[in-house]
Amino acid sequence: MGGCGGLAAALIWAVFVADAVGDSAPHVLSEVLTCQPDAPSLSLSVTLDELGLFWFHFPGSRWNPGIPGLAPWPGELEKPQEILPESQLCQKILGMLGPQLQGVLPEARGIPVVSVFPALPPAPGQPNALVCVVENVFPPALDIGWTRAGAAVTAGVTTGPFVPAADLTFVRVSRVAVVPRAGDVHACVVTAPGDNRTAVAYWVAPDTPLDQQLDTALTGAALALGLVLGLLGLVLILLARGSRKG
Known part of the structure; x- marks a missing residue:
């Protein structure tokens, strides 16, 4: 390579x-x-x-x-x-x-693909960790940094080694300890030496725990579906009565 x-x-x-x-x-x-x-x-x-x-x-x-x-x-x-x-x-x-x-073969360089997600279902005020996964890395030389509200974060950060993938690229993972507070904006910033490009992935702390958001969404969807089915049943009853009168 x-x-x-x-x-x-x-x-x-x-x-x-x-x-x-x-x-x-x-x-x-x-x-x-x-x-x-x-x-x-x-x-x-x-x-x-x-x-x-x-x-x-x-x-x-x-x-x-x-x-x-x-x-x-x-x-x-x-x-x-x-x-x-x-x-x-x-x-x-x-x-x-x-x-x-040098100068004969084209430069082999991958464009990093960055994703960020919480290690546990987030709940405001509860200790957690954010995980940043950087894929499609080549050559295996880049730095991973963290920010919160635009300010650099170094405490509670652990970054792993470059792990080779089957397609001859590499993967690198970084973690940062967080205590989510509603509206907090965290970012995983990836830079490579000698490269003018920077890859950034953001994570915004939710207002409510993820489980509560999911329950609320499912409850709302169930109520909406029940309302639609009720209206549909009422329409069918009215149509049936109209048919008998005719």
Whole structure:
């Protein structure tokens, strides 16, 4: 994978794990090592059916779980010292191909698709979290920020690693702790180095809890439907009486 400006190299290992029940499609366990000029210069992820299981923290030389509560990385599998030759190979390939492909191949760059939603059904005054999912990321180099009423928010923010997808793009997720108050406007702001474009997704805190809004909407719809059916029945009765008189 590569292109001028957004050049990145990737080494991909994939294992197809057959499903033991029925004739279901096999699961895909993959490991993707990426190197690029932009930060992060190196990234390594292990995924199962595009779900991030583990990612390697290169500055700390350790494996981190991609799912809260997941058991630690098995010590007998791919120790940190075994990753060094692979990362050096990736950087060597990038160094060899980069100058030759610069200006020859079109730049490979995805337009981020951003969505924001609450982790729990929102209720005014109740602690919650907003989740920002950024898809179609390539190269895996962008920053995710949060704002509330236009002011930057840094407290309670956690941002995960770049997780590779099946189409060779990446996904990144960020979360921010919030206490919704009616009318609050939160925004997830996505920017990429060297890119003039910014992607923004907004979330506005509702006036009432989501469950209450849904109940109100369903009640209103049921009343409206009952009124329509009642009027229809009355019209049919009048038509029937008119037919008998005729």
